[in-house]
Amino acid sequence: MGWLGLAISSKHFKLLVVGGGAGGLGAASKLARKLPKGSVGIVEPHEDHYYQPGFTLVGGGLMNLEANKRKEAKLIPRDATWIQNEVVLFTPTQNALTLKGGEDLSYDYMVIAHLRFDKIKGALELLETAGVCSNYSPFHVEKHFQEVLTFKLNSDEEYSERTTTPSTPSITPSSKVFMNNL
Ligand SMILES: Cc1cc2nc3c(=O)[nH]c(=O)nc-3n(C[C@H](O)[C@H](O)[C@H](O)COP(=O)(O)OP(=O)(O)OC[C@H]3O[C@@H](n4cnc5c(N)ncnc54)[C@H](O)[C@@H]3O)c2cc1C
Numbered sequence: 001m002g003w004l005g006l007a008i009s010s011k012h013f014k015l016l017v018v019g020g021g022a023g024g025l026g027a028a029s030k031l032a033r034k035l036p037k038g039s040v041g042i043v044e045p046h047e048d049h050y051y052q053p054g055f056t057l058v059g060g061g062l063m064n065l066e067a068n069k070r071k072e073a074k075l076i077p078r079d080a081t082w083i084q085n086e087v088v089l090f091t092p093t094q095n096a097l098t099l100k101g102g103e104d105l106s107y108d109y110m111v112i113a114h115l116r117f118d119k120i121k122g123a124l125e126l127l128e129t130a131g132v133c134s135n136y137s138p139f140h141v142e143k144h145f146q147e148v149l150t151f152k153l154n155s156d157e158e159y160s161e162r163t164t165t166p167s168t169p170s171i172t173p174s175s176k177v178f179m180n181n182l
Contacts, residue, residue, distance in 0.1 A: 019114030020044025
Protein backbone atom coordinates (compact mmCIF):
# COMPACT_ATOMS: atom_id res chain seq x y z
CA MET A 1 0.00 0.00 0.00
CA GLY A 2 1.39 3.45 -0.86
CA TRP A 3 1.29 6.54 1.32
CA LEU A 4 -1.71 7.98 -0.50
CA GLY A 5 -3.75 5.02 0.72
CA LEU A 6 -2.40 5.19 4.25
CA ALA A 7 -4.69 7.82 5.69
CA ILE A 8 -7.87 6.05 4.70
CA SER A 9 -7.08 2.38 5.04
CA SER A 10 -4.19 1.77 7.47
CA LYS A 11 -4.71 0.74 11.07
CA HIS A 12 -3.93 3.49 13.54
CA PHE A 13 -2.77 3.22 17.16
CA LYS A 14 -2.24 5.91 19.75
CA LEU A 15 0.85 3.97 20.82
CA LEU A 16 2.64 1.38 18.75
CA VAL A 17 5.28 -0.77 20.46
CA VAL A 18 7.74 -2.60 18.22
CA GLY A 19 9.04 -5.74 19.93
CA GLY A 20 7.23 -7.83 22.50
CA GLY A 21 10.23 -8.60 24.73
CA ALA A 22 10.49 -7.57 28.37
CA GLY A 23 11.10 -3.91 27.46
CA GLY A 24 8.30 -3.59 24.92
CA LEU A 25 5.79 -5.48 27.05
CA GLY A 26 6.65 -3.39 30.10
CA ALA A 27 6.02 -0.13 28.26
CA ALA A 28 2.84 -1.48 26.63
CA SER A 29 1.48 -2.82 29.91
CA LYS A 30 1.99 0.44 31.78
CA LEU A 31 0.45 2.62 29.06
CA ALA A 32 -2.39 0.27 28.08
CA ARG A 33 -3.75 0.72 31.62
CA LYS A 34 -3.92 4.49 31.14
CA LEU A 35 -5.17 4.72 27.54
CA PRO A 36 -8.58 3.74 26.14
CA LYS A 37 -8.94 0.05 25.15
CA GLY A 38 -7.50 -0.67 21.72
CA SER A 39 -5.11 2.33 21.77
CA VAL A 40 -1.95 0.24 22.16
CA GLY A 41 -0.59 -2.11 19.48
CA ILE A 42 2.39 -4.45 19.91
CA VAL A 43 4.23 -5.70 16.83
CA GLU A 44 6.01 -8.97 17.65
CA PRO A 45 6.60 -11.79 15.15
CA HIS A 46 7.43 -14.68 17.49
CA GLU A 47 5.00 -16.92 19.35
CA ASP A 48 7.60 -17.54 22.05
CA HIS A 49 8.90 -14.95 24.50
CA TYR A 50 12.27 -15.43 26.22
CA TYR A 51 13.33 -14.16 29.65
CA GLN A 52 16.80 -12.81 28.87
CA PRO A 53 18.19 -12.49 32.41
CA GLY A 54 17.98 -16.31 32.56
CA PHE A 55 20.31 -16.48 29.55
CA THR A 56 23.26 -15.95 31.88
CA LEU A 57 22.50 -19.38 33.34
CA VAL A 58 21.74 -20.93 29.92
CA GLY A 59 25.06 -19.73 28.48
CA GLY A 60 26.77 -20.95 31.63
CA GLY A 61 25.24 -24.43 31.27
CA LEU A 62 23.17 -24.30 34.48
CA MET A 63 19.68 -23.94 32.95
CA ASN A 64 18.08 -24.96 29.68
CA LEU A 65 16.61 -22.46 27.24
CA GLU A 66 13.14 -24.02 27.48
CA ALA A 67 12.87 -22.93 31.13
CA ASN A 68 13.09 -19.30 30.00
CA LYS A 69 10.35 -19.61 27.38
CA ARG A 70 6.76 -18.40 27.71
CA LYS A 71 3.91 -18.06 25.20
CA GLU A 72 3.79 -14.46 23.96
CA ALA A 73 -0.02 -14.60 23.77
CA LYS A 74 -0.21 -15.05 27.56
CA LEU A 75 1.96 -11.98 28.19
CA ILE A 76 0.20 -9.46 25.95
CA PRO A 77 -1.51 -6.88 28.22
CA ARG A 78 -5.29 -7.36 28.33
CA ASP A 79 -6.19 -4.10 26.61
CA ALA A 80 -3.46 -4.14 23.97
CA THR A 81 -3.57 -5.60 20.46
CA TRP A 82 -0.92 -8.09 19.34
CA ILE A 83 0.06 -7.72 15.69
CA GLN A 84 1.97 -10.94 15.00
CA ASN A 85 4.27 -9.68 12.29
CA GLU A 86 7.61 -7.90 11.92
CA VAL A 87 8.43 -4.37 10.94
CA VAL A 88 10.38 -4.10 7.68
CA LEU A 89 10.30 -0.33 7.20
CA PHE A 90 10.04 2.68 9.50
CA THR A 91 8.75 5.95 8.02
CA PRO A 92 8.90 8.31 11.01
CA THR A 93 8.21 11.40 8.91
CA GLN A 94 4.74 9.94 8.32
CA ASN A 95 4.34 8.40 11.82
CA ALA A 96 4.05 5.09 10.04
CA LEU A 97 5.71 1.73 9.55
CA THR A 98 5.34 -1.18 7.16
CA LEU A 99 4.93 -4.82 8.14
CA LYS A 100 6.25 -7.87 6.31
CA GLY A 101 3.66 -8.51 3.63
CA GLY A 102 3.16 -4.80 2.93
CA GLU A 103 0.55 -3.70 5.47
CA ASP A 104 1.07 -0.20 6.90
CA LEU A 105 0.35 0.89 10.48
CA SER A 106 0.33 4.45 11.76
CA TYR A 107 0.73 5.84 15.26
CA ASP A 108 0.80 8.97 17.38
CA TYR A 109 3.65 7.63 19.53
CA MET A 110 6.02 4.72 19.01
CA VAL A 111 8.33 2.73 21.29
CA ILE A 112 11.02 0.65 19.57
CA ALA A 113 12.31 -2.21 21.74
CA HIS A 114 14.17 -4.73 19.64
CA LEU A 115 17.72 -5.77 18.97
CA ARG A 116 18.61 -6.16 15.28
CA PHE A 117 21.59 -8.40 14.68
CA ASP A 118 20.95 -7.94 10.95
CA LYS A 119 21.83 -4.26 11.32
CA ILE A 120 25.33 -5.16 12.54
CA LYS A 121 27.33 -5.82 9.40
CA GLY A 122 28.33 -9.50 9.17
CA ALA A 123 26.91 -10.41 12.62
CA LEU A 124 24.36 -12.98 11.48
CA GLU A 125 26.90 -14.80 9.29
CA LEU A 126 29.55 -14.74 12.04
CA LEU A 127 27.13 -16.12 14.63
CA GLU A 128 26.82 -19.25 12.48
CA THR A 129 30.57 -19.87 12.54
CA ALA A 130 32.50 -21.83 15.17
CA GLY A 131 33.77 -19.83 18.12
CA VAL A 132 31.23 -17.01 17.85
CA CYS A 133 28.09 -16.84 20.01
CA SER A 134 25.87 -14.34 21.79
CA ASN A 135 24.04 -14.44 25.08
CA TYR A 136 21.62 -11.87 23.73
CA SER A 137 19.96 -14.19 21.23
CA PRO A 138 17.73 -17.16 22.09
CA PHE A 139 18.97 -18.74 18.86
CA HIS A 140 22.64 -18.61 19.90
CA VAL A 141 22.77 -18.63 23.70
CA GLU A 142 22.91 -22.44 23.97
CA LYS A 143 25.86 -22.38 21.59
CA HIS A 144 27.75 -20.36 24.21
CA PHE A 145 28.01 -23.30 26.61
CA GLN A 146 28.95 -25.68 23.77
CA GLU A 147 31.74 -23.29 22.77
CA VAL A 148 33.03 -23.16 26.36
CA LEU A 149 33.15 -26.98 26.47
CA THR A 150 34.88 -27.18 23.08
CA PHE A 151 37.37 -24.52 24.12
CA LYS A 152 38.15 -26.35 27.35
CA LEU A 153 38.60 -29.69 25.51
CA ASN A 154 40.94 -28.16 22.95
CA SER A 155 43.02 -26.22 25.46
CA ASP A 156 46.45 -27.76 25.98
CA GLU A 157 47.18 -25.48 28.86
CA GLU A 158 45.14 -24.95 32.00
CA TYR A 159 41.80 -23.41 31.01
CA SER A 160 41.25 -19.74 31.78
CA GLU A 161 38.70 -17.24 30.50
CA ARG A 162 38.97 -13.46 30.39
CA THR A 163 35.98 -11.13 30.33
CA THR A 164 35.96 -7.55 29.14
CA THR A 165 33.27 -4.94 29.55
CA PRO A 166 32.69 -2.75 26.48
CA SER A 167 33.18 0.99 26.84
CA THR A 168 30.26 1.59 24.47
CA PRO A 169 26.59 1.66 25.63
CA SER A 170 25.46 -1.93 26.22
CA ILE A 171 22.58 -3.87 27.77
CA THR A 172 23.69 -5.37 31.09
CA PRO A 173 27.46 -5.09 30.56
CA SER A 174 27.90 -6.99 33.82
CA SER A 175 26.31 -10.16 32.38
CA LYS A 176 29.63 -11.15 30.77
CA VAL A 177 31.30 -10.86 34.16
CA PHE A 178 28.57 -13.00 35.81
CA MET A 179 29.18 -15.63 33.12
CA ASN A 180 32.85 -15.76 33.92
CA ASN A 181 32.05 -16.49 37.54
CA LEU A 182 29.83 -19.51 36.78
C1 LIG B 1 22.51 -12.53 29.45
C2 LIG B 1 21.63 -11.38 29.90
C3 LIG B 1 21.44 -11.13 31.25
C4 LIG B 1 20.63 -10.08 31.68
N1 LIG B 1 20.46 -9.89 33.01
C5 LIG B 1 19.63 -8.91 33.44
C6 LIG B 1 19.36 -8.73 34.83
O1 LIG B 1 19.88 -9.45 35.67
N2 LIG B 1 18.52 -7.72 35.20
C7 LIG B 1 17.95 -6.89 34.29
O2 LIG B 1 17.19 -5.98 34.65
N3 LIG B 1 18.18 -7.05 32.98
C8 LIG B 1 18.99 -8.03 32.54
N4 LIG B 1 19.23 -8.20 31.19
C9 LIG B 1 18.69 -7.22 30.29
C10 LIG B 1 17.23 -7.44 29.96
O3 LIG B 1 16.95 -8.81 29.91
C11 LIG B 1 17.02 -6.85 28.61
O4 LIG B 1 17.37 -5.48 28.68
C12 LIG B 1 15.58 -6.97 28.18
O5 LIG B 1 15.16 -8.30 28.17
C13 LIG B 1 15.50 -6.39 26.80
O6 LIG B 1 14.15 -6.35 26.47
P1 LIG B 1 13.71 -5.79 25.09
O7 LIG B 1 12.23 -5.91 25.06
O8 LIG B 1 14.32 -4.45 24.85
O9 LIG B 1 14.39 -6.74 23.99
P2 LIG B 1 14.13 -8.33 23.69
O10 LIG B 1 13.74 -9.09 24.90
O11 LIG B 1 15.35 -8.73 22.92
O12 LIG B 1 12.88 -8.30 22.75
C14 LIG B 1 12.92 -7.79 21.46
C15 LIG B 1 11.74 -8.35 20.72
O13 LIG B 1 11.68 -7.71 19.45
C16 LIG B 1 11.23 -8.64 18.50
N5 LIG B 1 11.62 -8.20 17.17
C17 LIG B 1 12.83 -8.37 16.56
N6 LIG B 1 12.80 -7.83 15.33
C18 LIG B 1 11.55 -7.31 15.17
C19 LIG B 1 10.91 -6.60 14.10
N7 LIG B 1 11.54 -6.32 12.96
N8 LIG B 1 9.62 -6.19 14.28
C20 LIG B 1 8.97 -6.43 15.45
N9 LIG B 1 9.53 -7.11 16.49
C21 LIG B 1 10.81 -7.53 16.34
C22 LIG B 1 11.91 -9.96 18.93
O14 LIG B 1 11.20 -11.08 18.42
C23 LIG B 1 11.86 -9.86 20.45
O15 LIG B 1 10.77 -10.53 21.01
C24 LIG B 1 20.00 -9.25 30.73
C25 LIG B 1 20.17 -9.52 29.37
C26 LIG B 1 20.96 -10.56 28.95
C27 LIG B 1 21.11 -10.84 27.48
